[in-house]
Amino acid sequence: MTSLPEKKPARRRDAEENRARIVAAAREVYASAGFDAPFDAIARHAGVGRATLYRNFPDRFALGAAIIEDDLAALEAIARKHGDRPDTFMTLLTGMVERHTEAHALVPVLLREPGAPALQALVPRVTRLLTAPLERARAAGLVRADLTLTDVIDVLAMLAAVLADDGSGRSRHGRMARALELLVHGLVPRAAGARVTSRR
Amino acid sequence: MTSLPEKKPARRRDAEENRARIVAAAREVYASAGFDAPFDAIARHAGVGRATLYRNFPDRFALGAAIIEDDLAALEAIARKHGDRPDTFMTLLTGMVERHTEAHALVPVLLREPGAPALQALVPRVTRLLTAPLERARAAGLVRADLTLTDVIDVLAMLAAVLADDGSGRSRHGRMARALELLVHGLVPRAAGARVTSRR
DNA sequence: GCCCAAGTGGACACTACTGTCCGTTTCGGT
DNA sequence: ACCGAAACGGACAGTAGTGTCCACTTGGGC
Numbered sequence: 001m002t003s004l005p006e007k008k009p010a011r012r013r014d015a016e017e018n019r020a021r022i023v024a025a026a027r028e029v030y031a032s033a034g035f036d037a038p039f040d041a042i043a044r045h046a047g048v049g050r051a052t053l054y055r056n057f058p059d060r061f062a063l064g065a066a067i068i069e070d071d072l073a074a075l076e077a078i079a080r081k082h083g084d085r086p087d088t089f090m091t092l093l094t095g096m097v098e099r100h101t102e103a104h105a106l107v108p109v110l111l112r113e114p115g116a117p118a119l120q121a122l123v124p125r126v127t128r129l130l131t132a133p134l135e136r137a138r139a140a141g142l143v144r145a146d147l148t149l150t151d152v153i154d155v156l157a158m159l160a161a162v163l164a165d166d167g168s169g170r171s172r173h174g175r176m177a178r179a180l181e182l183l184v185h186g187l188v189p190r191a192a193g194a195r196v197t198s199r200r
Numbered sequence: 201m202t203s204l205p206e207k208k209p210a211r212r213r214d215a216e217e218n219r220a221r222i223v224a225a226a227r228e229v230y231a232s233a234g235f236d237a238p239f240d241a242i243a244r245h246a247g248v249g250r251a252t253l254y255r256n257f258p259d260r261f262a263l264g265a266a267i268i269e270d271d272l273a274a275l276e277a278i279a280r281k282h283g284d285r286p287d288t289f290m291t292l293l294t295g296m297v298e299r300h301t302e303a304h305a306l307v308p309v310l311l312r313e314p315g316a317p318a319l320q321a322l323v324p325r326v327t328r329l330l331t332a333p334l335e336r337a338r339a340a341g342l343v344r345a346d347l348t349l350t351d352v353i354d355v356l357a358m359l360a361a362v363l364a365d366d367g368s369g370r371s372r373h374g375r376m377a378r379a380l381e382l383l384v385h386g387l388v389p390r391a392a393g394a395r396v397t398s399r400r
Numbered sequence: 401g402c403c404c405a406a407g408t409g410g411a412c413a414c415t416a417c418t419g420t421c422c423g424t425t426t427c428g429g430t
Numbered sequence: 431a432c433c434g435a436a437a438c439g440g441a442c443a444g445t446a447g448t449g450t451c452c453a454c455t456t457g458g459g460c
Contacts, residue, residue, distance in 0.1 A: 012427055012436060036236070038417060049439030054419065143387050154362050154379055155387070161361035162354045170350075179354055186386025187355070189344050212406060212457060238447060249409030254449065 019056050022046045023070070026063050035064065061116040068122055076129055086140030089133035090184075097159070097176045126153075155183060219256050222246045223270070226263050235264065261316040268322055276329055286340030289333035290384075297359070297376045326353075355383060 025046035029037045039060060043053040057063040078095050082088040130152055137143045162179045163172055225246035229237045239260060243253040257263040278295050282288040330352055337343045362379045363372055 010428095014427070015437060018437085039419090040417065043439090050418085051420075051439060052437075055437080141389060144385070144389050147387060151378065151382060154375065155382065157361045158358035158379065158383075161357045175354065178351065179358065182351060182355065183358075183383060184387050185344070187343050187347060187384050189341060190390060210458095214457070215407060218408085239449090240447065243409090250448085251409060251450075252407080255407080 018046075018048055018052055022048060022053055022056060023063070023066050027067055030064070030067070035060070059118075062118045064116075065118040065122060068119075072122065072125055072129065079129060079133060084136060086136045086142055089130075089137035090142065092130070092133060093155075094180065096156070097173070097180050158183065218246075218248050218252055222248060222253055222256055223263070223266050227267055230264070230267070235260070259318075262318045264316075265318040265322060268319075272322065272325055272329065279329060279333060284336060286336045286342055289330075289337035290342065292330070292333060293355075294380065296356070297373070297380050358383065 022042065026042050029042045029045050033041065039053060040050055042063070043050045046053070053063075057066065075092055075095060079088060079092060082091055127149065130149060134143070134147065134149060134152060138145055138147060159176060159179055162175050222242065226242050229242045229245050233241065239253060240250055242263070243250045246253070253263075257266065275292055275295060279288060279292060282291055327349065330349060334343070334347065334349060334352060338345055338347060359376060359379055362375045
């Protein structure tokens with residue numbers, strides 16, 4: 001069903017270029033103005049008309065999906081390259097922080113969008129990317145034994161939360177790195193017996 | 201300057217009631233529809249006209265500030281009650297999770313809003329609430345020695361991030377508690393030497 | 401019980417964004 | 431170089447939210 005070679009009607013070169021420019025522009029605009037940024041602003045920033053944008057991406061979710069797909073591909077490449085090593089999981093986590101995080105931060109934000117069919121299609125791919133590395137990291141004792149995939153999604157959401165500019169002048173990268181550090185090692189000292197006494 | 205007793209022009213009873221109803225409604229609407237929820241929806245949910253809402257709160261930030269002020273007062277009471285105990289800091293953190301978190305979650309979200317004069321006025325109050333307990337917790341070794349106030353604000357933002365409904369059916373409370381647990385104890389096992397090798 | 405100031409909420413004009421339509425331009429095969 | 435198809439982008443009408451105005455209602459001092 002996916003192997004029909006005669007399915008390509010041959011895209012025009014300029015159309016392909018425009019598509020790429022739009023995705024790049026969307027990256028920047030989403031990063032600076034948030035995911036709710038006016039569609040129009042993205043078109044203007046990309047130097048195309050709004051109609052062109054709509055022709056390529058029916059709605060903002062499709063556009064978000066395109067961005068995420070790029071990043072997902074990059075992360076999958078990292079995972080492939082690192083193979084079965086038990087620290088692949090941590091590498092993926094830090095990889096998201098390392099290579100500037102606006103777009104990756106969309107992953108958790110968008111995955112929990114209810115009415116976004118284009119995005120739900122990506123969920124299994126994210127699952128596939130993370131499941132095996134997480135399992136191996138757990139087996140090797142690099143992460144706590146009770147850490148689930150759901151936890152990881154939430155962790156990504158938490159990391160995304162510190163992306164918003166707080167006017168403190170600290171770079172996004174610096175804040176992300178610090179947040180990851182806090183998350184990985186926890187708020188309490190390693191040796192301390194402090195615990196969360198949420199109910200007696 | 202604040203001690204003029206003749207400054208009260210005597211509010212009317214029904215006006216006071218409406219104001220309270222609006223704040224309560226805003227709590228629910230913000231929680232379920234997010235901080236960007238239409239002002240109109242809040243008015244309708246409170247059973248008042250939009251003009252009444254605007255008369256009480258010139259913009260959504262003033263309304264947000266009113267909500268936060270309530271919660272802040274509650275947390276200040278907790279802090280006062282716990283006095284100098286070194287675990288007051290953790291109690292404040294868990295307190296936010298315990299007593300349903302929609303509104304408290306606004307704290308970090310709103311504190312980093314750039315154009316929100318009504319909110320910036322609350323910053324020193326938040327600072328005052330947290331500084332001493334944090335210091336005492338650090339001194340007692342209950343939290344890591346390098347934990348700063350800025351970190352704590354980011355932690356609050358991170359906790360807020362898991363409030364968004366993810367459709368998983370897990371309760372907000374449950375997710376918050378889990379997120380706090382992860383944050384407090386970290387992703388790596390207590391004994392493990394795993395570290396974030398973000399740059400070699 | 402009366403009256404006026406305080407308070408109310410529906411109506412209105414305004415703005416920002418959305419999504420589509422259509423006349424014009426550009427690509428690429430011949 | 432020519433031509434048809436593909437792609438473009440400005441223009442347009444529709445919609446949702448905002449903030450204000452004003453004729454009407456209500457509380458509370460007298």
